Amino acid sequence: MSAPGLPREEERGMILVNVLMFVAIASGLVLLMIDREELGLDRGLRMREAARAQAIVRGGELSALVALRRDSETAGDVDHGREPWARIAVAAAPIEGGTFDLAIGDAEGRFNINTVRTGEAGSVVLLQEIANQIGMPPEQVVAAIQYVRLQGPVTDLRPLRLAGVEPKVADRLEKMVTALPGITSINLNAAEPELMAVLFKDPLIASRLVQVRARQGFLTLKDLDDQHVTLPWGCSFRSSTFWVRTRARIGGTTQQEATLIQRRRSPESRPETVPVERWRNAAVPPGVPAFATR
Incomplete structure (x- = not known):
């Protein structure tokens, strides 16, 4: 028989169960608090990494602006990929806690589809000649022109897929056509060989000019005269629009940005070099130069 005032065995068992349950609940709450604290610390770390990476990305854009502004002040009437502005590109450059990439390229090496908004026959x-080269049906050409004239100016070519352009055709189109603000010419010093063949309507002459360009780094009117051809419609040897693409990887965070930079005249007729469009991360459009690999 139990002594007076002492709990029975069953009561002691229930008390033990309650105590263990409270201990388990308390342990769970402690673990939850620790987990939330770790998540908060991880989130804060990633936010700091992202902010630092974004600052580095914008710093890369600034270096491109400075290089292109300097080129506009010191270079002549020819723009090409062997000028100092093109040499600022880097691949996986080491920075504190990660790496940095920068790609820069001439944006006017392709036909600007917004040019069709002028209504000029050329x-x-x-x-149409580009479309014939890539196997784009006439009805899709008409649909693309109508879309650009009604909805444009467009900032990249991806919406044309919604206008009825087949994906495979759109992929080929993006290698020779781009979407830039304003009216731009095609810089023969940046055009791909396939587009050169369309422009000169003679693959052999186009191939010779590409070889000359590869040898000396650029083309001039004299090089065209040597091949007994004239400057095609809508073409030139210089550019006013350039791409810069930057990427910073810090820890487990990656930030990427593509910027369209334009050299132009201010309302006061002063030369200026300014960013006109930006795309971040997955929104980067086709036509942006690829990052180099080491």
Whole structure:
């Protein structure tokens, strides 16, 4: 028989169960608090990494602006990929806690589809010739022109897929056509060989000019005269629009940005070099130069 005032065995068992349950609940709350604290610390770390990476990305854009502004002040009437502005590109450059990449390229090495908004016959004819080269059906050409004239100016070519352009055709189109603000010419010093063949309507002459360009780094009117051809419609040897693409990897965070930079005249007729469009991360459009690999 139990002594007076002492709990029975069953009561002691229930008390033990309650105590263990409270201990388990308390342990769970402690673990939850620790987990939330760790998540908060991890989130804060990633936010700091992202902010630092974004600052480095913008710093890369600034270096491109400075290089292109200097080129506009010191270079002549020819823009090409062997000028100092093109040499600022880097691949996996080491920075504190990660790496940095920068790619820069001439944006006017392709036909600007926004040119068809002027209604000038030459722009429509050139787009049709490009379409013939890549196997784009006439009805898709008409649909693309109508879309750009009604919805444009467009900032990249991806919406054309919604206008009825087949994906495979759109992939080939993006290698010779781009979407830039304003009216731009095609810089023969940046055009791909396939587009050169369309522009000169002679693959052999285009191939010779590409070889000359590869040897000396650029083309001039004299090089065209040597091949007994004239400057094609809508073409030139210089550019006013350039791409810069930057990427910073810090810890487990990656930030990437593509910027369209334009050299132009201010309302006061002063030369200026300014960013006109930006795309971040997955929104980077086609036509942006690829990062180099080591």
